Amino acid sequence: MTDCSCQDTAKACATSSDRGLRRVLWVVMALNAALFLAEFSVGLWAHSSALMADSLDALGDAGIYLLTLVVMAGSVRQRAGASLLKGALQGAFGLFVIVEVVRRAISGDIPDAGLMTVMSLVALTVNVTAFMLLTRFRNEDLNLRSVWLCSRNDLANNIGVLVAAGFVAWTGTRWPDLLVGLLVATLFMQTSFTVLRAAWREWTTGIPTPMDDGHGHTAAIGHTEPKP
DSSP states (O other): OOSOOOHHHHHHHHTTTHHHHHHHHHHHHHHHHHHHHHHHHHHHHHTOHHHHHHHHHHHHHHHHHHHHHHHTTSOHHHHHHHHHHHHHHHHHHHHHHHHHHHHHHHSOOOOOHHHHHHHHHHHHHHHHHHHHHHHTTTTSOHHHHHHHHHHHHHHHHHHHHHHHHHHHHHHOSSHHHHHHHHHHHHHHHHHHHHHHHHHHHHHHHOSOOEEEOSSSOEEEOSOOOOOO
16 A cells, blocks of 8 residues: 555655656657557568557557656546546557458458567567566556556567467468457457546546556555645
């Protein structure tokens, strides 16, 4: 449980790690923007819906980190509003991947497994770096928790693309790429539901929401909004 509940120190606690956190968010945002440009280009070339979906996720993440920088020192409701947008983006990514899977299933080329493997290894390196940078901030508030969840999804997506590339090379078909895309879409939708539910509770009550820390425990996410 956070010890930042006293009104006199709430604002100081909320900004205690701002300098380091802002530095981390700027670095991660730049990494994701560069990853989008590289991965989208390779995805088009390799005819891989999984790579293209992952590249759009990287673009969305870059926007999410920018939004987090804007609202990080804001009120509980402002941060909850940012998390609502993040949850909606995760849901949109999930729907996009589902549509792409259906389109590729009806008519699509066999992806280039070699290009998929190389690009997904590059993306995995970038996202492991981002994940490690963000991990120590994940329980500071719901907004940062949702950022960390997005980074976790990126790692799952990269591993999924690697697995798909291996099975595409082995079977000589596009179905492994489509199956992994569908599994990634499911993870996106699950994360969207989790973040939206918690963010809506914060938005309507103005009270930081307890959120599971990933080990079966809960912690108060966010800081008490200081009174004027």
